[in-house]
Amino acid sequence: MDIKKTFEKYIDIFEKNFSNVKQHESSSLYKIRTEAYEKFKKHGMPDHNDENYKYAGISEICSQDYEFSLDSRGAIVDLNEYFQCEIKDLDTHIALLSNGEYYSNNKPIENIGEGVIICGLNMAINKYPEIIKEYYNQNAREYDDSFSELNTMFAKDGLFIYVPENTKIDKTIQLVNLIHGFGNKNIFKRNLIIVRKNSELSLVICDHTLNNSNNFVIDVTESVVLENAKFCYHNLQKEPNKTGVINSHFVKLNKYSKFDSYILSFHGGIIRNNLFVKMIGEFAESNLFGLNLTDREQRIDNYTLIEHDVPNCSSNELYKGILDEQAKGSFMGRIIVKPNAQKTLAYQTNRNICLTPEAKMRTKPQLEIYADDVKCSHGATVGQLDETALFYLKQRGINEKEAKLMLMFAFANDILLKINIVPLRERIAELIDSRLRGEFSACEHCLMNCNSR
Amino acid sequence: MLVIKNLHAEINGKKILKGLNLEVKPGEIHAIMGPNGSGKSTLSAVLAGKEDFIVTEGEIFYQGRNLFDLNVEERAKEGIFLSFQYPVEIPGVSMINFMKTAVNEQRKYRSLPPMSSGEFLKYMREMKDLVELKSDLANRSVNEGFSGGEKKRNEIFQMAMLKPKLAILDETDSGLDIDALRIVANGVNKVKTKENSVIVITHYQRLLEYIVPDFVHILYDGKIVKSAGKELAFELEEKGYNWIKDEIGD
Ligand SMILES: Nc1ncnc2c1ncn2[C@@H]1O[C@H](COP(=O)(O)OP(=O)(O)OP(=O)(O)O)[C@@H](O)[C@H]1O
Numbered sequence: 133m134d135i136k137k138t139f140e141k142y143i144d145i146f147e148k149n150f151s152n153v154k155q156h157e158s159s160s161l162y163k164i165r166t167e168a169y170e171k172f173k174k175h176g177m178p179d180h181n182d183e184n185y186k187y188a189g190i191s192e193i194c195s196q197d198y199e200f201s202l203d204s205r206g207a208i209v210d211l212n213e214y215f216q217c218e219i220k221d222l223d224t225h226i227a228l229l230s231n232g233e234y235y236s237n238n239k240p241i242e243n244i245g246e247g248v249i250i251c252g253l254n255m256a257i258n259k260y261p262e263i264i265k266e267y268y269n270q271n272a273r274e275y276d277d278s279f280s281e282l283n284t285m286f287a288k289d290g291l292f293i294y295v296p297e298n299t300k301i302d303k304t305i306q307l308v309n310l311i312h313g314f315g316n317k318n319i320f321k322r323n324l325i326i327v328r329k330n331s332e333l334s335l336v337i338c339d340h341t342l343n344n345s346n347n348f349v350i351d352v353t354e355s356v357v358l359e360n361a362k363f364c365y366h367n368l369q370k371e372p373n374k375t376g377v378i379n380s381h382f383v384k385l386n387k388y389s390k391f392d393s394y395i396l397s398f399h400g401g402i403i404r405n406n407l408f409v410k411m412i413g414e415f416a417e418s419n420l421f422g423l424n425l426t427d428r429e430q431r432i433d434n435y436t437l438i439e440h441d442v443p444n445c446s447s448n449e450l451y452k453g454i455l456d457e458q459a460k461g462s463f464m465g466r467i468i469v470k471p472n473a474q475k476t477l478a479y480q481t482n483r484n485i486c487l488t489p490e491a492k493m494r495t496k497p498q499l500e501i502y503a504d505d506v507k508c509s510h511g512a513t514v515g516q517l518d519e520t521a522l523f524y525l526k527q528r529g530i531n532e533k534e535a536k537l538m539l540m541f542a543f544a545n546d547i548l549l550k551i552n553i554v555p556l557r558e559r560i561a562e563l564i565d566s567r568l569r570g571e572f573s574a575c576e577h578c579l580m581n582c583n584s585r
Numbered sequence: 586m587l588v589i590k591n592l593h594a595e596i597n598g599k600k601i602l603k604g605l606n607l608e609v610k611p612g613e614i615h616a617i618m619g620p621n622g623s624g625k626s627t628l629s630a631v632l633a634g635k636e637d638f639i640v641t642e643g644e645i646f647y648q649g650r651n652l653f654d655l656n657v658e659e660r661a662k663e664g665i666f667l668s669f670q671y672p673v674e675i676p677g678v679s680m681i682n683f684m685k686t687a688v689n690e691q692r693k694y695r696s697l698p699p700m701s702s703g704e705f706l707k708y709m710r711e712m713k714d715l716v717e718l719k720s721d722l723a724n725r726s727v728n729e730g731f732s733g734g735e736k737k738r739n740e741i742f743q744m745a746m747l748k749p750k751l752a753i754l755d756e757t758d759s760g761l762d763i764d765a766l767r768i769v770a771n772g773v774n775k776v777k778t779k780e781n782s783v784i785v786i787t788h789y790q791r792l793l794e795y796i797v798p799d800f801v802h803i804l805y806d807g808k809i810v811k812s813a814g815k816e817l818a819f820e821l822e823e824k825g826y827n828w829i830k831d832e833i834g835d
């Protein structure tokens with residue numbers, strides 16, 4: 133397989149199976165998918181000529197063929213039993229996705245607030261067509277992103293969260309994406325999150341691959357945060373070595389809203405994270421954090437685009453990476469401050485440590501500022517561990533390996549301290565520690581403290 | 586304890602130490618004085634094992650062993666402690682974690698069980714009191730944002746924690762106020778036993794009023810050019826280094 137063949141395959145699948153309105157849940161979804169198909173057909177699969185996906189390893193992902201499933205794959209085992217993920221002391225509502233589908237035996241998440249809806253996207257499409265009509269594919273379609281178009285063409289399910297006005301959900305919602313079964317799978321997931329006026333939501337997404345296959349996962353999440361609402365998003369990624377992930381998150385922020393994003397990538401795969409934040413209401417705030425820990429041939433790319441459309445918004449971005457062995461990565465941070473977006477605050481920092489000469493990190497800040505009364509800054513570094521600090525630690529009798537670990541952990545600590553949910557922070561601290569110690573594979577398939585068989 | 590014979594060391598092709606000899610016996614205190622750039626810190630870095638410095642000639646024996654057979658951390662575990670002229674700030678590494686790791690690594694080396702958290706905190710509190718280290722410093726990242734004097738006091742605190750056999754104090758007195766100087770010097774004296782030795786590198790005679798040396802050496806242009814008793818420090822304070830030039834015919 134290659135990029136061209138992969139492209140043709142998707143076009144072919146769509147034309148054969150999705151060209152008739154009856155093959156869709158509703159005529160509006162038919163329209164949405166057809167529009168995405170037409171755009172995708174025009175844009176094509178991004179290859180190395182595509183400025184945005186130049187280094188994303190798409191040709192490597194497309195070198196394999198992936199099983200595309202039109203029907204529900206179902207789950208033969210009881211996943212609730214199979215999977216018992218618990219972040220110590222962190223009480224969460226858990227929703228499972230099984231190979232991209234909202235798991236039919238999920239324990240219903242109820243009684244957490246009047247009018248709160250948490251269910252599969254597929255169910256929401258049928259049950260809440262008004263909400264779907266208002267929000268579905270509204271954020272994503274504004275960007276000409278091929279992979280999001282591809283997702284829109286094929287995605288049928290995922291997580292749907294609707295938080296009505298004046299509702300604070302105390303418990304964190306935990307979405308667990310389980311990939312299991314034989315064969316290399318193509319998986320499309322689609323999440324839609326709506327947090328209405330004065331409401332609060334915290335979400336943790338964990339990816340668990342329970343097989344040893346190489347999968348190709350194309351995810352899209354759209355989030356809308358309305359006036360004075362808060363949304364806190366955590367994504368913990370750990371993928372097997374050959375899995376390809378294109379994960380795009382589109383976020384729209386209304387006035388006085390606050391959005392925190394934590395993308396913690398502990399293991400790739402070839403992972404590409406796109407984060408599109410559009411600030412359309414004054415006094416909105418976004419804080420975007422990222423941490424990559426990679427080794428071997430892994431590659432993690434982060435692309436962020438923050439648009440300050442209106443005055444008085446602030447965005448704060450801190451991404452860090454530690455790359456070992458032959459790991460590769462990139463950070464592309466675009467910030468656009470529109471002409472009328474005065475009093476914008478926009479800060480961006482990207483820091484990386486390459487532990488070997490073979491590890492390669494590219495970092496590219498791109499600030500486009502069209503307003504004059506703004507405070508913007510960016511800084512990017514790619515370096516090694518601080519030799520003088522290493523010597524200092526060793527001079528006290530700490531052996532080299534441990535001293536390096538201490539410095540790496542300290543480097544990651546900045547991000548850790550930004551995590552506000554304390555039990556989650558503590559658990560992630562342990563994960564970082566064991567990842568840096570190379571003990572990660574001890575629990576091959578599990579990112580969290582789970583007791584899977 | 587320590588025997589240095591004809592030591593030559595260079596960095597980036599620049600010769601710094603040019604045939605240095607020194608012998609330190611157990612229990613002795615040696616002061617090394619000398620003008621800026623004469624090689625004092627280079628000597629301490631070579632003793633601690635910093636790889637940037639290349640030893641081109643000479644030998645060092647520590648407790649009868651060839652020092653060059655030991656790497657940095659082994660030297661530390663064998664009891665060599667360097668109080669840095671410029672202590673390093675390490676953001677994100679807490680003092681507690683740092684010291685706990687260091688103490689327990691050294692204990693492991695001596696086949697002692699690791700200290701429990703309770704024991705460790707108690708020990709740390711005692712040593713903190715010994716050098717009158719402010720409590721909040723111990724709860725911060727290593728040296729991060731410490732004032733110059735606080736950093737120096739922190740070095741002596743670490744020395745108290747680790748109880749070295751050979752302590753090398755590289756200008757530990759510089760940047761200390763008068764009270765701090767006394768406290769730090771007292772700390773050194775309290776930790777000092779009849780068996781362990783101290784090398785004090787300083788520019789000022791004042792510290793030597795508290796930490797009284799058995800010998801004072803003048804390190805000049807990479808060599809020890811003069812050694813005498815503590816009275817040499819007074820002489821230097823009074824006359825500076827120019828007379829040394831004349832004396833050695835430089
Ligand atoms: N990395 C380096 N590259 C080149 N020269 C160096 C390097 N490090 C030290 N030197 C030089 O070696 C010489 C000795 O330095 P050293 O720090 O040992 O002096 P010192 O006696 O401790 O001085 P001071 O009293 O100022 O602390 C100086 O001339 C210094 O510039």
Ligand SMILES: [Mg+2]
Nearest residue numbers: 625626627670
């Ligand atoms: Mg010096």
